Structures are given as structure tokens and as C-alpha cells.
Amino acid sequence: MFSRRSFLISLVMQPIVIGSMLSEIQRNIQIDIQPDNNSEFVVINGWVFLKSDLLKMES
Amino acid sequence: MLFDLNAFDSNASTRNYDVCICGAGPSGITIARILANAGKNVALFEGGGFELTEASQDLYHGKNIGLNNWDAIYNCRLRYFGGTSNHWGGRCSFFDSVDFEQRDYFGMPGWPDGSREEMFKHLAEACAIVDIPENIFDELPKSHWKSNNFRISERAFSPPTRFRTKYIDEIKHSEKIDLYLNANLTDVRLHDNLSSVRHFELKNYKNDTFQFTSKLFVLATGASENAKLLLNFDKQIPKGVGNQNDMVGRCFMEHFNVDFGNFIVEDHLMWEQGTVQFSPTEALIRKLKIGNAVIDFNPNLRTKDYGRLHALKQSAREYICQTETMKSFARKITELDCEGDGAITSLIEQTPNLNSRITLGTEKDVFGHRRVVLNWLPSKADDITIRTLGQEIAKDFARTKLARIQLRDFVLDENIPIKDYGHHCHQMGTTRMSINPKDGVVDFNQRVHGLENFYIAGSSVFPTGGGCNPTMTVLMTSLRLAKHLVSLVN
Numbered sequence: 001m002f003s004r005r006s007f008l009i010s011l012v013m014q015p016i017v018i019g020s021m022l023s024e025i026q027r028n029i030q031i032d033i034q035p036d037n038n039s040e041f042v043v044i045n046g047w048v049f050l051k052s053d054l055l056k057m058e059s
Numbered sequence: 060m061l062f063d064l065n066a067f068d069s070n071a072s073t074r075n076y077d078v079c080i081c082g083a084g085p086s087g088i089t090i091a092r093i094l095a096n097a098g099k100n101v102a103l104f105e106g107g108g109f110e111l112t113e114a115s116q117d118l119y120h121g122k123n124i125g126l127n128n129w130d131a132i133y134n135c136r137l138r139y140f141g142g143t144s145n146h147w148g149g150r151c152s153f154f155d156s157v158d159f160e161q162r163d164y165f166g167m168p169g170w171p172d173g174s175r176e177e178m179f180k181h182l183a184e185a186c187a188i189v190d191i192p193e194n195i196f197d198e199l200p201k202s203h204w205k206s207n208n209f210r211i212s213e214r215a216f217s218p219p220t221r222f223r224t225k226y227i228d229e230i231k232h233s234e235k236i237d238l239y240l241n242a243n244l245t246d247v248r249l250h251d252n253l254s255s256v257r258h259f260e261l262k263n264y265k266n267d268t269f270q271f272t273s274k275l276f277v278l279a280t281g282a283s284e285n286a287k288l289l290l291n292f293d294k295q296i297p298k299g300v301g302n303q304n305d306m307v308g309r310c311f312m313e314h315f316n317v318d319f320g321n322f323i324v325e326d327h328l329m330w331e332q333g334t335v336q337f338s339p340t341e342a343l344i345r346k347l348k349i350g351n352a353v354i355d356f357n358p359n360l361r362t363k364d365y366g367r368l369h370a371l372k373q374s375a376r377e378y379i380c381q382t383e384t385m386k387s388f389a390r391k392i393t394e395l396d397c398e399g400d401g402a403i404t405s406l407i408e409q410t411p412n413l414n415s416r417i418t419l420g421t422e423k424d425v426f427g428h429r430r431v432v433l434n435w436l437p438s439k440a441d442d443i444t445i446r447t448l449g450q451e452i453a454k455d456f457a458r459t460k461l462a463r464i465q466l467r468d469f470v471l472d473e474n475i476p477i478k479d480y481g482h483h484c485h486q487m488g489t490t491r492m493s494i495n496p497k498d499g500v501v502d503f504n505q506r507v508h509g510l511e512n513f514y515i516a517g518s519s520v521f522p523t524g525g526g527c528n529p530t531m532t533v534l535m536t537s538l539r540l541a542k543h544l545v546s547l548v549n
């Protein structure tokens with residue numbers, strides 16, 4: 001369960017967290033994208049995505 | 060009637076029975092009860108007492124030289140009345156149709172034709188034994204999810220039934236069953252023509268020897284011990300009883316418990332009730348030539364937020380949980396569990412493999428038996444099953460928006476070895492059922508090939524292990540065997 005203290009901390013952290021999340025996604029897409037272009041799926045850092053979902057996310 | 064072999068005088072004359080059964084676990088107890096209810100005289104021998112003792116459990120010590128970092132040969136089994144049911148988990152499920160088919164890619168014959176029909180005749184009785192109604196399989200979750208590749212696994216939970224507690228009084232007071240405690244089977248003596256059993260030889264812990272005769276004999280000491288004992292019965296047949304084709308101990312099988320990775324919940328309806336288990340559809344198993352399995356998804360919904368600030372709290376949690384780099388740091392401060400922290404575990408069928416086997420070592424137990432050496436080995440086919448299942452379920456969940464899965468590297472890359480196969484304490488194989496004696500140890504009726512009156516019960520007779528917990532199948536095969544024995548005694 002979330003305590004009031006930890007909630008405040010998480011609010012303070014939000015900008016840092018969002019920033020690092022975005023940079024991580026970008027880095028992973030560059031590094032881990034699978035070479036099989038015919039596949040319906042893409043694997044990023046072990047996460048298995050439907051390619052069409054990923055395109056939606058990027059736009 | 061109850062007897063303690065430790066209190067017996069070795070010169071005491073012993074009774075003659077219709078059937079002698081060795082091993083009072085779920086299998087032996089079930090067979091004894093059915094025979095007794097049909098009016099047959101039964102001797103049931105149990106190596107332990109009513110409580111665990113060091114002297115008895117020590118006989119289960121052996122050596123693991125294959126997979127496994129946990130001493131499963133010792134820790135998985137319990138050697139006293141009620142057997143391993145004294146600590147089983149009670150999860151009950153059944154073999155699927157595909158498990159009974161001949162799967163060429165397994166490289167060994169499977170269950171003989173007709174096994175499924177024969178076995179399922181005893182389903183209702185088996186359910187009653189472990190105290191589950193026949194129709195209590197979990198309600199399916201309310202999700203709109205539909206997949207051609209995976210189905211929700213059917214299972215039920217026994218309380219779990221402890222055979223010791225449930226059947227102790229019935230057996231103690233039975234007029235038809237003589238239960239002998241501290242009665243260790245140490246040899247099976249054959250008639251001179253070596254085609255049938257003459258008597259069981261048993262020892263108490265004072266090393267006194269006793270002989271018991273009957274028309275029919277049953278070995279029901281669990282998969283590893285059945286093999287150990289047969290291999291040690293080498294006075295008349297040097298390779299061991301039933302081992303004329305060098306099959307005793309071979310094809311030892313377990314269920315792998317591989318940790319596939321993490322996941323993030325998407326279709327919340329599906330995960331409302333917590334853990335959901337999926338199995339590949341029978342069509343997928345046939346198409347991809349893989350083993351059967353149950354894959355457990357534990358969504359770890361402990362992170363549910365409540366109260367007026369619920370929405371805010373949830374969004375904060377999501378931000379923290381969605382980043383790899385910040386996640387561990389943030390979680391340390393907030394003591395927060397992220398959805399998807401729950402593991403994806405599994406119960407995966409192992410292909411029968413001649414090299415995965417039980418042999419005997421040089422170290423001996425107090426009765427002079429050589430101890431077990433277990434070389435539990437996966438095959439290439441098993442690695443294919445593991446990787447294929449992981450990849451297919453991740454793709455299926457991405458397609459159906461059930462959850463997003465993060466697979467471990469060894470699932471995606473076959474060059475990375477699978478380090479931890481896990482296990483379930485489901486020991487199977489070792490005296491497998493086969494039509495051709497060259498492929499196994501017992502025939503369709505669980506009679507040892509080449510011996511007229513000697514039968515084996517329990518999961519050691521499984522030619523394949525399916526993707527489910529074994530005890531329901533142990534019970535159904537034991538019920539079938541018991542009824543066959545009744546007809547033979549008649």
C-alpha cells in the first residue's frame with residue numbers, strides 16, 4: 001500500500017522518472033529491435049510487442 | 060489389523076494373502092482399500108511408521124548427478140504411512156487427449172491405445188478419494204480474451220487430503236487388510252523358473268527377515284524407489300527383476316518449472332482473481348511438436364490502490380514502475396511492488412529420455428541395498444518445448460492484449476543456455492508402461508513383463524508425464540489396477 005510519505009516522494013520524482021523512461025525507450029528501440037522485418041512482433045529488451053501497437057505508441 | 064514388524068519374532072509364522080502390496084502411499088492405500096472392499100485378503104507393507112523417523116527417511120538418501128541443485132531424491136519424498144501425500148500440495152488436474160497420442164517427435168512410444176478411456180472410467184472415484192467434487196474446476200475468468208493457441212488450464216484443489224489422516228482408522232480396523240509398519244521390502248524371490256514371484260522378503264529395523272506369500276504382488280513405493288528396489292533385487296537375476304531389457308530406471312521424468320520472465324497486466328478483467336494458468340491448445344502442441352504444459356501467471360495485484368487519491372497514486376505508481384533504471388531505486392524508497400513483478404512460472408512436460416535415469420551407486424543403506432544415483436537430464440526436445448512455449452505465449456498475449464510479457468534472454472536466444480530448469484517433485488517414468496517389452500518394464504495392466512503375478516503401481520509406470528500434476532493419474536491407474544487384481548483373484 002502507498003503511504004503518504006512515499007506518495008509525496010513519487011510526485012517529486014515524476015519528472016526525473018518520465019525523463020529516464022523516455023530515454024530508455026529510445027535507447028532500447030535502437031539497440032534491441034529484431035532484424036526480422038517480416039515478423040508481426042518486435043522484441044525490445046525482452047518485451048514482446050505487436051509491431052502495429054508499437055507504431056501506434058510512437059505516433 | 061495393525062502389526063508392527065519391529066515387535067515381531069522372526070520365527071513367527073506369517074499369514075498367506077490374496078495380494079501383498081508394498082508401499083502405503085496414495086497408490087498402495089488405494090489398491091488395498093479396493094481389494095478389501097471386494098472381500099480380498101490384503102497385506103499392506105509400509106517401511107515407515109505412522110510418524111516420520113530418521114531411520115526410515117535415511118533410506119531415501121541418494122546422489123543427484125544430473126540437473127537439480129536441490130536434493131530432490133531425498134527432499135521430495137516422505138517415507139512413512141501416507142507417503143509423500145503427507146506434504147503434497149493438493150493441486151489436481153488430468154491428462155489431455157493429446158497426452159495419450161503417439162507423438163513421434165518424442166522418440167519413444169507413449170501410452171498404449173485405449174489408456175485414456177480405461178483411465179477416465181475411474182475419474183469420479185479418484186476425485187472422491189482426494190475430496191474434490193468432479194465438477195469444481197475453477198470458473199473461467201470473465202475476460203473477452205479468445206485465443207486459438209492457449210486455453211485456461213482446468214484444475215481443482217484437494218484440501219489437500221492427507222492419506223495418513225483420512226485412511227488410518229479404516230485400515231487399522233479393516234478385517235481384510237493387515238497393515239504392517241516398519242516392514243521394509245528387501246527382496247522379491249522368484250520361483251525357480253523365474254516366471255513368477257514366490258514371496259516378498261521384508262526386514263524390520265532390527266534386521267530380522269520375514270517372508271510373505273500371496274497370489275499376486277504389487278510394488279507401490281514411488282517412482283524412484285520402485286526402480287531402486289527392482290535393480291537391487293539381483294540375487295536370482297543379476298541385472299535386477301524386470302530389467303531384462305535394461306529399461307528399469309530409464310526415462311526418469313519430472314516437470315520443469317522454468318521462470319519465463321515478467322509481465323504487465325493489460326486486460327484487467329482476466330486478472331481480477333489473481334493467478335491464471337494457461338496451457339497450449341492441443342492443436343498448437345501437435346502443430347509445433349512440443350510437450351504439454353501449464354504456465355502460471357501471477358499478476359501480483361498487491362499494488363492495488365484505494366481511497367480518494369486512488370487515481371493520482373496509480374499514475375505515480377505507473378510512472379515509477381515503467382522505468383527499468385528508476386524502478387529499483389524508486390521501489391526501495393517507496394517499498395512498492397510493481398504489477399508484473401509476479402513471476403511467470405511453469406509446469407512443463409519432459410520428453411521421455413533413455414539417458415535421464417536412475418542407477419545404483421556403490422554406497423549401501425542399512426539393508427545392504429545400493430543407494431540411488433539420479434541423473435535427471437533434459438533433452439534438446441525439452442529445450443525446444445521450453446523456448447517455443449515462452450515465445451508463443453508472449454506473442455499470443457501481445458496479439459490478444461491480455462498482458463505484455465518480458466521474456467528472459469534464454470527464451471529468446473537459443474545460444475544462451477537454460478540454467479535453471481526447476482522441478483516440481485513429480486517423479487515419473489523408471490518402470491514405464493509399454494506394449495513391447497523392449498520399450499518398458501510393465502504391460503498395459505501394469506504387470507511386469509515376463510512375470511506372471513508381479514505388478515507395479517504409481518507414477519513410475521507413466522510412459523509420458525503430460526502437462527499436469529500426477530496424483531490424479533496415479534489414483535486413476537491404481538484404481539484400474541486394483542479392479543484388475545480383484546478380477547484375477549476371483
Ligand SMILES: Cc1cc2nc3c(=O)[nH]c(=O)nc-3n(C[C@H](O)[C@H](O)[C@H](O)COP(=O)(O)OP(=O)(O)OC[C@H]3O[C@@H](n4cnc5c(N)ncnc54)[C@H](O)[C@@H]3O)c2cc1C
Nearest residue numbers: 082084085086106138142143148149150244281517528530
Ligand atoms: C512437495 C510436494 C508437493 C506435491 N504436490 C502435488 C500436487 O499439488 N498435486 C499432485 O498431483 N501431486 C503432487 N505431488 C506428488 C504426490 O505427492 C505423489 O504423486 C504421490 O504421493 C505418489 O503416491 P505414491 O503412493 O505412488 O508414492 P509415495 O507417496 O511416495 O508413497 C510410497 C510409499 O512407499 C513406502 N516405501 C518406500 N520404500 C519402501 C520399502 N522398501 N518397503 C516398504 N515401504 C516402502 C513409503 O514409506 C511411502 O509410504 C507433490 C509431491 C511433493 C514432494
